Amino acid sequence: MRKMIVQLRPGPELQELMEDFYGSIESMAVLEFLGISHRMELRLALMELRLRPGTRIEDVSFPDKLEIAEVLRSDGNTYLVLGDFRVGSEDIMPTLSLSQDLVWTTPLTRSRERIVFGCIGNGKDLKAVLDRVKDIGTIEDVNFVVPHFKDESLLSALPKRQREVLCEAYRSGYYEYPRKINANELAAKMGLTKATVVEHLRRGERRLLAEILAGR
Structure with missing residues (x-):
């Protein structure tokens, strides 16, 4: 198995x-x-969205393959968000239907001028990807690397209580838009005070972002 970018x-x-x-x-x-x-058909992703000037994220009609769960940070027209993203060949770019054995992974960027994507598979399937994309655009660069799989979940970087609160918040719909549960309701559900829940959420979110964005 190799990773191709x-x-x-x-x-x-x-x-x-x-x-x-x-x-x-x-x-x-x-x-x-x-x-x-x-x-199950979606993957939770940390994403950066750059909107056209004058556009608010509240006014954007996202496709079915992308659901924004939480806006973590905004800077002008650039937003850092948590989103549910359907990941498959046809979801990365229309008309690209390929082997289900491929694993689609980062990097994954899309703009009018350029698409960059990563996928993991055997030599035959990766060659099929290259043959197919030649029909829909111009390949500017291809790199092959050895894929590295993490032995530990990012959640393992969190203390147990932060991990429990974050997981329960996600399962209960706290990060959905609109929220299915607020901090007061989440606190009552877990038998904690609102202040404790909010502190665990903020500390946990900050630590996860620090792990993800380290070195960027």
Whole structure:
């Protein structure tokens, strides 16, 4: 198994198919996949979204394959968000239907001018990816690396109580938009005070972000 990273300049047909996506979004980048979402076909992802000037994230109609769970930070038209993202060949770019044995991973960025994606598979499947993308754009760069799989979950970097509160918050819908449970309700459910729950959430979120963004 090898990991392949492809940089692609979309052709006119692909640009036209993706035009709806870029009506209000300049670019999208998945910084890290954090795990399987509560909906099994989705993966929880830390993402950076850059919107077109004058566009608010509340006004963006995201496609079905992307659901924003929480806005963590905003700076002008750039947003750092937690989102549920459906990851498959056709979800990365339209018309790209390939082997289900491929593992789609980071880097994953999309803009009008460039798509960068990573996938893990055997030589035959990776060659099929390259053959297919040649039909829908111009390959600007290809790199092959040895994939590294983490032995420990990012959650293992958290103290037990922070991990428990974060996991319960996610399972209960605290990070969904709109929220299915607020901090008061979550605290009552866990038998804790609101102040304790909020402190665990904030400390846990900060520590996870520090682990994910270290060295970036």
